[in-house]
Structures are given as structure tokens and as C-alpha cells.
Amino acid sequence: MPEDSVTEDSLHEAGTFDRELEERLVRYAAIDTQSDADSPSQPSTEIQFGMLKLLVDELTEIGAEDVTLTDYGAVLATVPGTAEGPTVGLLAHVDTAPQYNATGVKPRVIRGYNGGDITYPDNPSLVLSPEDFPYLAEKRGHDIITASGRTLLGADDKAGVAIIMTAVRHLLSNPGIPHPTLRIAFTPDEEIGRGVDEKLPADLGADFAYTFDGAKVGEIEYESFSADFAEITVTGVSIHPGTAKDKLVNAIHLVSKIMQTLPQATMTPETTDDRDGFIHAVEMTGDAAQMVLRLILRDFEMDGLEAKGALVRQVCDAVQAGEPRASITCEIRPQYRNMRYWLEKDMTPVELARDAARSLGIEPVSVPIRGGTDGSRLTEMGVPTPNVFTGMQCIHGPLEWISVQDMAKATGVCLALAALAASR
Numbered sequence: 039m040p041e042d043s044v045t046e047d048s049l050h051e052a053g054t055f056d057r058e059l060e061e062r063l064v065r066y067a068a069i070d071t072q073s074d075a076d077s078p079s080q081p082s083t084e085i086q087f088g089m090l091k092l093l094v095d096e097l098t099e100i101g102a103e104d105v106t107l108t109d110y111g112a113v114l115a116t117v118p119g120t121a122e123g124p125t126v127g128l129l130a131h132v133d134t135a136p137q138y139n140a141t142g143v144k145p146r147v148i149r150g151y152n153g154g155d156i157t158y159p160d161n162p163s164l165v166l167s168p169e170d171f172p173y174l175a176e177k178r179g180h181d182i183i184t185a186s187g188r189t190l191l192g193a194d195d196k197a198g199v200a201i202i203m204t205a206v207r208h209l210l211s212n213p214g215i216p217h218p219t220l221r222i223a224f225t226p227d228e229e230i231g232r233g234v235d236e237k238l239p240a241d242l243g244a245d246f247a248y249t250f251d252g253a254k255v256g257e258i259e260y261e262s263f264s265a266d267f268a269e270i271t272v273t274g275v276s277i278h279p280g281t282a283k284d285k286l287v288n289a290i291h292l293v294s295k296i297m298q299t300l301p302q303a304t305m306t307p308e309t310t311d312d313r314d315g316f317i318h319a320v321e322m323t324g325d326a327a328q329m330v331l332r333l334i335l336r337d338f339e340m341d342g343l344e345a346k347g348a349l350v351r352q353v354c355d356a357v358q359a360g361e362p363r364a365s366i367t368c369e370i371r372p373q374y375r376n377m378r379y380w381l382e383k384d385m386t387p388v389e390l391a392r393d394a395a396r397s398l399g400i401e402p403v404s405v406p407i408r409g410g411t412d413g414s415r416l417t418e419m420g421v422p423t424p425n426v427f428t429g430m431q432c433i434h435g436p437l438e439w440i441s442v443q444d445m446a447k448a449t450g451v452c453l454a455l456a457a458l459a460a461s462r
């Protein structure tokens with residue numbers, strides 16, 4: 039909808055960023071920065087340094103100050119204020135999702151999209167159709183960037199990086215534009231939930247911040263899931279099966295019983311949407327002697343999340359009661375919390391972003407995120423951080439695409455935000 043409500047002026051202004059955004063995204067997307075949940079190192083993969091170091095160089099080159107690469111793998115920088123106002127943080131993550139091939143990304147640009155099916159040079163069976171993705175149908179005439187069909191694109195979140203870099207470059211080369219001090223952070227390992235080091239809030243030093251990691255034009259998000267992780271360990275009684283009668287207790291049978299008893303027709307990701315939470319079995323490993331089952335628990339409300347944890351414990355207790363010779367433990371630990379709990383107490387950062395969008399003729403929408411962002415953790419740690427759209431679509435897979443003109447609108451919102459913050 040925003041399309042035709044954008045004023046001539048703002049379109050013209052945003053239009054000046056199209057080629058820079060396109061050039062940046064194409065260049066950043068080709069760099070492999072996939073993170074790895076199984077790696078204990080920080081950042082999880084050495085390859086992320088390629089992009090992090092490039093950003094250090096580019097930020098230095100365009101005149102940003104205090105450019106640093108921290109020991110936890112985040113790139114930080116300052117855009118000195120030209121006006122009074124709160125210090126505003128701008129964040130994007132450099133890593134790409136581990137769920138799909140991200141090696142050898144070959145981005146390509148479709149100039150002036152004609153509104154038809156999009157095919158992929160390296161995978162003829164793959165089709166991106168506006169009938170399946172109505173949002174694409176709205177982008178006729180836009181410049182669309184995709185990968186080649188064998189990899190994801192990584193617009194999640196290199197679009198965010200490109201948007202922030204373009205806005206920062208614009209402000210640094212036009213020092214007459216009033217804005218407060220901006221703090222930039224490019225983080226690793228967001229996709230594996232390890233993007234926010236405990237030192238980041240203090241190192242960032244922002245009064246509030248924004249992640250540019252959202253999807254459709256207009257999205258200003260301030261609600262994420264609250265998330266817990268459950269690890270169930272079932273230890274049976276191991277003995278040679280030849281002499282096992284009345285002695286052996288098989289952990290595989292017991293963990294199967296736990297899985298069978300947990301809800302399957304409700305309360306799973308595949309049976310829920312909107313504001314409903316879920317219990318999702320993500321991994322089961324082991325053998326007859328010992329099995330480990332890992333679950334993620336999600337809900338927008340704390341009582342809903344606690345109820346899901348209680349249910350998991352209850353199921354474990356019931357299976358344990360049926361087989362006292364086994365040992366069943368259930369450990370539940372928090373991952374992140376719904377940022378709304380903090381943001382609703384002071385909606386200033388959210389309202390600022392909404393006003394920034396409206397100033398460009400974009401109607402802001404706030405949809406709860408069925409997941410978490412770096413902002414979920416940051417907000418909980420004291421830096422209120424809503425999430426702003428970038429335009430990214432069909433993320434974490436080979437169809438992933440983005441409109442350059444959507445990215446330009448996000449860049450416009452970023453600059454409008456900085457301008458509005460100066461007047462508060």
C-alpha cells in the first residue's frame with residue numbers, strides 16, 4: 039500500500055540510494071559468513087571475520103570514528119552527533135543462516151521486474167512466482183536481487199548491513215544534516231542466538247537502538263517470542279541383551295514414550311500461528327543406554343511459557359514414575375524474552391520509528407515476531423531495541439529475494455529516525 043502514498047520528494051531522495059544499496063548488497067552477499075551452532079568458538083565461524091574486517095575498513099574509509107572489532111567479533115563505530123539528542127544504536131548481523139547452503143552465493147539483479155515468474159540460472163526447477171508470494175506482485179518495476187538457485191541470498195541480514203552503511207555514509211559525507219550521536223554495531227552469530235555478548239550493551243553505549251532485520255516495508259516490530267530451551271536426559275540400565283531379562287531398561291523406548299506423550303496435534307510449530315506458542319523437538323541423540331532430547335519452548339507470554347515448561351516436566355515425571363530404574367532429568371534454561379515487556383513501559387523508540395516511517399508516507403505495522411532478534415536480548419539487557427524492516431523475503435532458502443527500492447525505503451526510515459531523534 040505505501041507505494042503510491044510516498045511523496046515525489048521522498049521517492050526522489052530515496053532513489054539516490056538505489057545503486058549504492060544494490061552494489062553493497064551484491065558485494066556483501068557474495069561473502070560466505072554462515073554461522074554454526076555446533077561450534078563453541080566466538081564468533082562461531084572464522085569466515086565471519088572476512089566480512090567483519092571489511093566493514094572495519096569501510097567504516098574507517100567513510101570517516102566513522104572509534105571503529106573497533108571487539109574480542110567477541112562485533113564491529114562497533116561512532117557517527118559523531120551534529121545535534122543534541124539521545125545516542126541511537128543501529129544494528130545488523132553479518133552471519134547467514136546455517137539452515138541452507140550459503141557457500142558460493144552468486145547474487146544477481148533483475149532490473150525493472152516485469153511482474154512474472156522469476157527463474158534461477160543454477161536451478162531450472164526453482165520458480166519464484168508472484169502467485170505464491172503476493173508481496174512480489176507488488177514489486178513490479180522494482181530492481182529485485184536473488185541468488186542463483188543453489189544457495190540462500192543472505193539479504194538476512196546483509197540488507198540490514200547495506201542499509202546502515204549507506205545511511206552512515208550519507209550522514210558522514212553531509213555533515214550539515216542534524217542528527218544525534220549514532221552508534222553502529224555489526225554482530226556475528228545472530229542466527230544461532232549468540233549475537234549479543236554480555237559486554238555489548240555497555241560497549242554500544244546507546245540510549246536505545248534498532249535492528250534492521252525485519253521484512254516487509256512498514257514493519258516496526260517490538261514483540262518477539264519469549265524462549266526457553268529444554269534438555270531431557272534419559273539414562274536407562276545398560277546390560278548385554280543376551281542376559282537382559284528383567285534387568286535392561288532401554289532409554290530409546292523411554293524417550294519415545296516422552297515424545298508420544300507430548301502434544302503433537304496442537305502446540306507444535308506446524309500446528310500453531312499468530313499469538314500461539316509451541317513446544318518444538320529439535321534434536322534427539324544417543325543410544326539404548328542414554329538418550330538426550332532437546333526441545334525449544336516458545337510463547338509470547340511468560341505464563342504461557344512457564345505452562346509449557348511445566349507440561350514437559352510433567353511428562354518426564356510420568357514416564358519416570360512408570361520406570362523407577364531409569365533416571366530422567368529435565369533441565370530448562372531461558373534463551374530470550376519478549377521485548378514488549380520492556381518496550382511497552384516506554385514506547386518512545388517504537389513511536390520514533392513509526393513517526394520516521396510516516397514522514398516518508400509509509401504506514402507502520404507492528405506484527406509480533408515468531409522468533410527472536412538481537413534486539414530481544416539487548417532490550418532485556420537494558421537497551422530498548424525494536425526491529426525495522428529491510429524488505430528481505432523468503433529468507434533462509436534458495437528463493438530468498440529483496441527489492442532494492444524496499445531497501446531504499448528502509449534507508450530513508452533510518453535517516454528520518456536520526457533526524458527525528460535530534461529534535462527530541
Ligand SMILES: [Zn+2]
Binds near residue numbers: 228
Ligand atoms: Zn536476521
